[in-house]
Amino acid sequence: MNRAPFTATGLLVWASLATGPCHSEELKDLYFGEALYYAHQGLYFEALERLDAEVLQHDEVDEPERDTLYPYMDDAEFSLGDFELRYRMHQRAGRAITAVLEGAVDDEVRNDAAYRLARIQFQKGQMEDALLALSRIEGKVPEQIRDDIEFLRANIYLALDRPADAFDTFKRLQDSKSYGAFAAYNLGIAHLQAGERQLAIEQLDRAGRFETSDPADLAIRDKANLVLGTLLLEGGDYTTSAQFLDRVRLDGPFSNQALLSAGWANMSGEHYARAVVPWSILAQREVTDAATQEAMLALPYAYGKLDIHGRAAVYYGQALDAFGTEVEKLNGSIESIRDGRFLDALVREEIRQNKDWVIRLRSLPQTPETYYLMQLLASNDFQTVLQNYLDLADLHRKLVSWQSSFDAFDDMVEIRSEHYTPLLPEIDTEFRELDSRFRLRIEQHKMLVKRRDDLLTTPRPEFLATREEQDLLNQLDAMESRFGGGELRTSEKMLLERIQRLRGLLVWTLNTEYHERLTEFDRNLRNLDAAMATAQAEYDEFVRSRQAATHSYVGYDTPIRQLRTEVQDSIVRVESLMKRQGHELELFAIDELVARRSRLENYREKARFALADSYDRATQAQARSVLQ
Amino acid sequence: MPTFMRFLVLAVFTILVGAVCAPGFAQEIASEDTRSLDGQVQEIKSDVLSIASELGNLEERLLYPSNTQLALFVAFHDSEDFRLDSIQVVINGEVATQHIYSFKELEALQKGGVQRLYTGNVPTGDHQLKVTMHGKLKNGKDFSETDDFSFAKGIAPKALGITLAGPSLGGSPILVGDW
Numbered sequence: 001m002n003r004a005p006f007t008a009t010g011l012l013v014w015a016s017l018a019t020g021p022c023h024s025e026e027l028k029d030l031y032f033g034e035a036l037y038y039a040h041q042g043l044y045f046e047a048l049e050r051l052d053a054e055v056l057q058h059d060e061v062d063e064p065e066r067d068t069l070y071p072y073m074d075d076a077e078f079s080l081g082d083f084e085l086r087y088r089m090h091q092r093a094g095r096a097i098t099a100v101l102e103g104a105v106d107d108e109v110r111n112d113a114a115y116r117l118a119r120i121q122f123q124k125g126q127m128e129d130a131l132l133a134l135s136r137i138e139g140k141v142p143e144q145i146r147d148d149i150e151f152l153r154a155n156i157y158l159a160l161d162r163p164a165d166a167f168d169t170f171k172r173l174q175d176s177k178s179y180g181a182f183a184a185y186n187l188g189i190a191h192l193q194a195g196e197r198q199l200a201i202e203q204l205d206r207a208g209r210f211e212t213s214d215p216a217d218l219a220i221r222d223k224a225n226l227v228l229g230t231l232l233l234e235g236g237d238y239t240t241s242a243q244f245l246d247r248v249r250l251d252g253p254f255s256n257q258a259l260l261s262a263g264w265a266n267m268s269g270e271h272y273a274r275a276v277v278p279w280s281i282l283a284q285r286e287v288t289d290a291a292t293q294e295a296m297l298a299l300p301y302a303y304g305k306l307d308i309h310g311r312a313a314v315y316y317g318q319a320l321d322a323f324g325t326e327v328e329k330l331n332g333s334i335e336s337i338r339d340g341r342f343l344d345a346l347v348r349e350e351i352r353q354n355k356d357w358v359i360r361l362r363s364l365p366q367t368p369e370t371y372y373l374m375q376l377l378a379s380n381d382f383q384t385v386l387q388n389y390l391d392l393a394d395l396h397r398k399l400v401s402w403q404s405s406f407d408a409f410d411d412m413v414e415i416r417s418e419h420y421t422p423l424l425p426e427i428d429t430e431f432r433e434l435d436s437r438f439r440l441r442i443e444q445h446k447m448l449v450k451r452r453d454d455l456l457t458t459p460r461p462e463f464l465a466t467r468e469e470q471d472l473l474n475q476l477d478a479m480e481s482r483f484g485g486g487e488l489r490t491s492e493k494m495l496l497e498r499i500q501r502l503r504g505l506l507v508w509t510l511n512t513e514y515h516e517r518l519t520e521f522d523r524n525l526r527n528l529d530a531a532m533a534t535a536q537a538e539y540d541e542f543v544r545s546r547q548a549a550t551h552s553y554v555g556y557d558t559p560i561r562q563l564r565t566e567v568q569d570s571i572v573r574v575e576s577l578m579k580r581q582g583h584e585l586e587l588f589a590i591d592e593l594v595a596r597r598s599r600l601e602n603y604r605e606k607a608r609f610a611l612a613d614s615y616d617r618a619t620q621a622q623a624r625s626v627l628q
Numbered sequence: 629m630p631t632f633m634r635f636l637v638l639a640v641f642t643i644l645v646g647a648v649c650a651p652g653f654a655q656e657i658a659s660e661d662t663r664s665l666d667g668q669v670q671e672i673k674s675d676v677l678s679i680a681s682e683l684g685n686l687e688e689r690l691l692y693p694s695n696t697q698l699a700l701f702v703a704f705h706d707s708e709d710f711r712l713d714s715i716q717v718v719i720n721g722e723v724a725t726q727h728i729y730s731f732k733e734l735e736a737l738q739k740g741g742v743q744r745l746y747t748g749n750v751p752t753g754d755h756q757l758k759v760t761m762h763g764k765l766k767n768g769k770d771f772s773e774t775d776d777f778s779f780a781k782g783i784a785p786k787a788l789g790i791t792l793a794g795p796s797l798g799g800s801p802i803l804v805g806d807w
Contacts, residue, residue: 030701030742030787030789030807033701033703033740033741033742034701034741034742034743034744036736036739036740036741036742037733037736037737037741037742037743037744038736038741039736039741040732040735040736040739040740040741041732041733041735041736041741042732045673045677045680048677049677049680049681049684052677052681053681053684053685056681087673088669088670088673089670089673089674090670091667091670092670092674384666388665388666388669391669391673392669392672395672395673395676398676398680399676399679402679402680402683405687409686409690412690413690540783541752541783544695544783545695548693548695548696551689551693552690552693556686556690559682559686560686563679563682563683563686566675566679566682567679570672570675570676570679573672573675574672574676577665577668577669577672580665581665581669584665
């Protein structure tokens with residue numbers, strides 16, 4: 001990559017206009033800015049490609065301190081690690097950040113690197129290493145990541161089954177603007193993990209009343225209430241359990257599970273009529289949801305308990321129909337996955353343009369395989385495999401596109417070669433002639449400059465004589481030499497005197513006009529300097545153009561051939577990996593669907609028996625009523 | 629709240645509470661095979677990045693030799709009063725490029741990204757550049773600005789920065805400078 005020097009004009013443009021978030025305030029490295037442009041769009045491959053090249057070039061320059069990236073090298077190294085992390089290249093990301101960590105850098109920079117490294121290790125499940133990375137944090141810590149560090153540290157303790165070490169941090173973070181709700185919830189979980197059930201209940205109760213309007217905080221508040229309600233339900237405290245479950249918002253992400261649990265809490269407390277309420281709501285919701293399906297079976301069960309067997313029979317009948325339809329749908333989905341349509345749906349470009357693409361996938365026509373995979377799609381492990389598959393699909397698209405460009409490159413090189421090859425020999429011949437003349441002129445120019453310089457120190461008027469004057473002097477010399485050294489006759493003497501007078505006149509003119517002539521000479525020479533500079537520039541431009549002509553078609557065969565081979569090999573590797581990764585995804589999906597089908601079939605059996613039983617009971621009740 | 633932290637909370641929730649409220653919630657699929665496959669995916673990503681870098685260099689040498697190379701970059705000064713919609717660049721009377729901004733691209737510019745708008749070839753010497761930007765003001769009215777500039781192309785690659793700003797900041801909304 002070529003780069004132009006960062007000039008004062010550019011600096012002023014940035015300095016006067018560039019304000020705003022993140023790097024824009026001070027960023028003056030163009031290529032780093034370009035990498036950020038891609039990164040901010042989530043195009044981490046492109047961002048890495050640009051920044052990698054920029055950092056590599058910075059490392060190779062002779063005077064790195066003059067490079068525009070120099071002031072941002074630490075940030076660039078960080079960003080490299082960050083982009084690699086986001087592009088799921090943990091191995092390289094770890095190396096990049098460790099390099100910064102071990103360099104001679106400020107406390108804030110090192111501590112930021114330590115945090116990022118710990119974050120990577122936490123994500124990879126390397127908890128001890130993550131803790132070790134955090135232990136390297138000392139001295140000044142950047143304010144914007146202080147809470148992040150503490151929250152991460154406390155979560156590592158939880159993952160290491162050391163909840164007691166996390167208590168203080170979570171307590172402190174409850175007042176944090178970013179982590180308040182999360183810390184409150186996790187503190188409850190920490191108590192739960194430590195076996196302090198009562199404290200866990202009290203803390204989850206607090207987390208479940210967290211005042212907020214932030215959607216993420218509201219969701220975590222719902223989760224706290226759901227966990228608390230479920231805990232109490234399992235502990236047999238049905239009435240209190242239902243109260244906490246009722247706190248969960250009806251339109252939140254945990255509402256289905258909460259409605260289901262609320263029904264069971266009331267059912268277990270033998271408040272059958274109360275159980276009907278949440279289950280009636282839930283039974284009307286998305287039929288593919290596991291909680292909804294369970295509610296479809298639970299609702300008529302509750303009516304049965306209320307001795308309303310007729311209605312129970314109706315609901316069992318509806319459930320039976322719905323389960324049958326869903327089993328058919330699942331069969332279709334499993335078949336569809338086996339036909340490879342699941343993977344086709346995942347890589348559909350229009351779906352991935354939307355950040356909620358996983359949800360939109362569900363509404364796609366002709367993709368029944370995705371109906372039952374929402375939970376699986378949302379699970380972290382599945383996401384890792386899925387993202388790898390999608391990344392591979394992107395790589396494949398890129399490689400195939402590059403492969404087609406090699407033919408165009410070959411054509412281009414060939415056309416240039418055909419154009420230049422016959423032209424260049426003639427041009428070179430003309431150039432050689434021009435070159436020798438130009439070199440001669442350069443020598444002449446140098447000689448004149450030297451003469452001017454000599455005249456400035458040692459005046460030599462005869463050097464500034466005009467051509468006519470020089471001819472006259474030569475003629476006078478020639479005439480004078482004819483007189484020899486003998487006795488001269490009178491006429492000869494007179495002639496000699498005339499010659500000497502003429503010489504005297506010439507010498508007089510040369511001496512009296514010397515300074516004027518020297519000034520004129522100097523002026524002419526200076527004009528010549530400018531002309532010579534122009535000629536030199538044109539000469540240089542010609543040389544460069546001549547070189548560029550050669551460079552435009554010579555020396556490409558080997559790199560194009562090598563790259564073509566590398567791209568071809570990579571396509572084969574990517575296809576092989578996609579096949580394996582795709583197969584893994586299909587197996588996960590099929591396993592999930594088979595499990596859901598098995599559960600539904602079980603429900604269907606139960607519904608069938610319960611339906612018959614309800615009819616019997618309804619009939620018996622009707623008969624009793626008639627007899628009475 | 630960063631996405632990562634949501635992941636943390638989800639992870640902790642899954643570890644500790646998954647069994648309580650969502651039995652059989654997710655399958656454990658991170659087997660050794662998966663990890664090994666993940667390593668291979670990371671390797672191929674690294675290799676393809678290297679290829680992309682080499683290919684970029686090759687393309688630049690082949691398509692945009694340094695003595696004729698001209699690159700135009702766009703930076704944006706975020707303004708609440710103005711939303712950039714599109715830009716058009718005319719070099720020596722001919723349309724060199726035009727671009728309509730997507731939401732994501734605009735956001736990336738607002739966050740400090742620098743867009744490579746155009747890479748092409750011009751001979752050495754003086755050239756004319758006309759930049760036109762279109763957008764919308766906060767009150768819904770269309771806003772358009774065109775400015776003319778000149779620049780000299782030498783034998784080295786030329787990089788020009790176009791900085792765009794809204795009309796309310798004072799001064800010219802379009803600035804062009806060497807980079």
